[in-house]
Amino acid sequence: MIVGTAGHIDHGKTSLVKALTGVAGDRLKEEKRRGITIDLGFAFLPLDDGSTLGFIDVPGHERFVHTMVAGASGIDIALLVVAADDGVMPQTREHLAILDLLRIGRGLIAITKADLATPERLDEVIAQIREAVAGTVLDGAAILPVSSVTGLGIDALRERLVAEAHAISGRAADDRFRLAIDRVFTLAGIGVVVTGTVLSGQVHVKDQVLISPSGLRARVRSVHAQNREVETGRAGDRCALNLAGEDIGKEAIHRGDMVVDPFLHAPTDRIDAKLQLLPGEPKPIGQWFPARLHHGSAEVGARVVLLNGDQLQPGHAMDVQLVLEKPIAAAALDRFVLRDVSAQRTIGGGQFFDLRAPTRQRRTPAREAQRAALATTDPREAFASLLDAPPFAWDLAAFTRDRALSASKRDDIAAALSPMVFHADGDIIAISHAHWRSFVDGLIARLDAFHAAYPDVQGMGREKLRVSLQPKLPASAFALALQHADVAGRVVRDGAFVRLASHSMQMSPEREALWQRVAPLLGGEVRFRPPRVRDVAGVLARPEQDIRQLMAFAARLGLVDEVAHDHFFLRPTMHEMVLIAADIAAHAADGRFTAAQFRDRIDSGRKVAIQILEFFDRQGVTLNRGTLRRVQARYLDLYGPAP
Template identity: 60%
Template sequence: MIIGTAGHIDHGKTALVGALTGVDTDRLKEEKARGISIDLGFAYLPTPAGTLGFIDVPGHEKFIHTMLAGASGIDFALLIVAADDGVMPQTREHLALLDLLGVSRGLVALTKADLADEARLAEVTSEIAALLAGTSLRGAPILPVSAHTGEGVDALRARLVEAAGAFAARPGQGRFRLAVDRSFSLSGAGTVVTGTVLSGRVRVGDPLVLSPTGLPARLRSIHAQNHKAEEGRAGDRCALNLAGEAISPDAIRRGDMVLDPTLDAPTERIDATLTVLASEPKPLGQWFPVRFHHGASEVGARLVPLSADSLAPGTSGLVQVVLERPIAAAVGDRYVIRDTSAQRSIGGGRLIDLRAPARRRRTPERLAQLDALAETDPDTAVAGLLAVEPWHLDLTAFARDRALGAEAPAEIAARRGLVAFAAGGTLTALSPQRWALYADTALAELARFHEANPDLPGMGAEKLRLALAPRLARPVFGEALRRLGAAGSLVLEGAWVRLPGHEVRLTRKDELLWELVAPHLGRTARFRPPRVRDLAALTGEAEGEVRRLMKLLARMGKVDEVAHDHFFLRPSLAETVAMAMALAEAAPGREFTASAFRDRIEAGDHAVGRKVAIQILEFLDRHGVTLRRGDLRRLNRHRLDLFGAMDDTGAGGDSTAGPAPGADTTSGRALPPVRYPDFKSGRGREPVSGGFDSHSLPPSPAPQRPNPPR
């Protein structure tokens, strides 16, 4: 159990910890010279109930930020009030901060009891009880003690041991997080960081990440509760000996987090609950500037009230916190805000969403989401989120932001009976009712499309995705279509989606004409097929009739018009894309020239010439399969299945492969939206739309491992 002191300066916090443990927590020369605590001090007391860890905090008003760094990870508060002085300003402020941090277990040590008579002790005890009445420590025991004479110290120690025996250790589930409050170097060991383990567990040799910097590290050794250990668990006070290329005491500062690598997703915009202290003189309005204290970190921030235009003193509500720099945090963490001059505490609350939007943050839909996100039970929060827009949820990101275990997404989906799709490195879920509605809407949309376009083989997958609500991400939508396809509800054919009963057929006349034309586009001429006028001459048919047939076949997806009146069979184009893939794999930077592409085709005894190679490449450019920059091109792997090619995972457009629901596909740092370079303008843009006014169905992703921080 971790015990944190609190109270006014010179009320005997350090002396009392020394009397309880035999350790002087003032370790700095300046502290000993001035006789006051300046930085955090640490002591340990072995007991039958386990080792008690003490964090001794400064009491001076100028060191409130240091007090908060120590108090953020404690299990039990030891509020110190001197009998001669009674309740003082920092007594009140420290108690308010403990209340805001949610510390509900503790007791009060009435120190310097040898300097007060019975009447004074009774008076101060009554004053303290009244002060505690409106806080999370209401009803806490008040014990008179004297570090000078030893009066009451043994009784206080016994009460702490009793509290430790009744203390339920923090759950060991979840992923590892430790809030750094000190970093230093030890001769022969290297860099050491200390802090309280907030969640999970860690073992010697585990890979870790320093966040928000993203520096990778390896754990060389552990001291837990002042003893060498092989494992550190939630609630332990730990010293971690870290190794890594960029790891040094100078690279780590108080407030950083040591994390399981999959949790490294810093944030600088957070939605949270906020309780404003009644002592605040004015309401908090839009973009109110504050100092934001979370864990051991302190950063400048601005507040945007969400549930009202402003928050009055003594009230609670929702706010968005916009930070000056990113921090590592988890949903459910407590925080405190102080004024920018560091003279007073303003309020505090709990983090509820680490990925807050910059716009539309006060709409009814967003406020409904925040109501669900405010639930502390993960299952209840998921159920609430799936019942409001946008009706689906990335369970992988949800579990990451709450520091839940790697298995949590699949377990939540199973417990709630959700419909889940493992795609794009995430597990995305919908409620069964929403999935049934989504599937019915998709089939109805296909039916309408077939009725309006009977001569087309199907609807473009991307066009269908954009027509449905919720609008799923492309990889997730691809998995949803494959699931509907496996159930026989629809049919996937490359970039097309159709109902099982829909089929486009040629008339008998067109079938006969196609039998004449097809051989001239086949094996020997597949990369240099005759133009329409030449096909007409070869078959003896009218040029207009041949052109009409080829246009119809293009709409059906059997051929593609690479250049004017120049039609390739779809399998032939798939071959050219496969050749481009092989060329890109072998080329420096995965970029290739038109001449290299021509040589690659001609290597198979196919004389095509530069003109035809350029026509093929320009056609692929228009469809977004290749991306051009000057004389160089590279492949867009998101479009490789447009003409039946396969991407580098080996999964084609019609594949039903993909990670099983619940597979560990967690990524590390938060990923930005995918954007592709516009080589002409130098700006990012969305993938181009080409061909059939649709995008291809995304290929099934291969199962992924957690990515290292980028």
């Protein structure tokens, strides 16, 4: 368990920690010279049961409040320090506000320098404290007079802190590992060391981890927890990790980064959250309000987008979207603090809900329902509510990643809710059984209506059908849904088209005879550069219009695709060219290829190759960025044979 001090400058926080533990928290030469804490200091108190109580000594000076926020983010028990001679001071109130915004649930209050105060003065200071903490997380907390010089009350305070530590259930050690980095340094003969508080999970020697948001890979060479070498660091521990890796160096890792389980690496720069504005703010904040966001040990510029109005009044709370200057590593339900851009005061804080917030349609009823679900603390209840919120299909893997939940907790959610699940491209797309039945019924009804309106068309485009249905499934999950037993016997997938099994189109005997003469002209060695309509008409001595009508009907049957005007390619040839493009991309260092590379592989002219690639761009098979293209793997089967 971690105890964090809070309070005004020169109120004796560091001396109190030393009196409690025998260890001086100040560690920098500048701190010792000036007699104030500038950066976080750490001390440890071994307990009789073999556990250790860690202390974070945070600076009280207003210039270092951002460091205080970093320390407070990792503490379990707050120790608010108020000097008997000064009483409650400005930084006392600001530190108290930060503890309240971060919802530090347990705490004690120490009145230092009590040996210098009269009983009347102590009563006066106690009254000030009671007034200051009223309505905050420390409302009703025990107040203990102490003296770091004479030892007055030190033993009683230590015993109360130990009792508070034993009363806390602790952080989630069975969740995935996260450590907020507050220091980075190198030691001779050891290498790079990072320190911080383990927010969740466990870390072991030899574990593979990632530095987020940079994405650097590292291996844990050794672990120190609570100031001693161990094999495992657990949630709630103060840890020092010795890291090794190809790109790991002191300059590559920064305060504010996190060491995480590789599964958790998904930085974000746009977050939906609940923001509480402090009552003491002089005026409301409006749209696009600039601020400094403090989360864990990270500090980053942010803009505030209000989601339930145009102004947020002091003392009130509102759903907001935080648009960050650069990505951070975070987890849903993390607490945060906002300070003004001049770093002069704390203005508010709150809790993250959605780490993947959209840029558009932020105020719709659907988004309100999603935010309400994501704000639910219990993960099973939260995901159950999500399944009843548009688009009624949600990625369980992403949900558990963003909450840093373990695989076992993910499985517990799936077992409790028993949704319909599709495993696609690393996602676990879940749908409630009620919405699955609605999806199947809607799919059949949509295709039935399409066939009634367009009886001579082969089927409905797969992507057009997907986006027209609720739940709206991702493309990869939609492809799997079409193969589900509830659907497969009633629906047929013909390449890029989907139709009811009962719907069929057939050529007339005359057209079939003509097609048997045309098809060979489009295949074989010329399949990548087939003749156009006028050339086919010339070879067969038939009017162009006859050939054009035949090809249009063959396209509706899925036999050919019109890549450019009057230029048709056989469907198997289209599939072959998609696979060629994918093969070129797979052998490219960055997965991107040029039109010239594609042209050379299919041995055609540049103009034809460009037309083919532009057709693939329109269908979503390829994405064009300037002169380079990459393949979207989920569309590789678009022109393949029906399964």
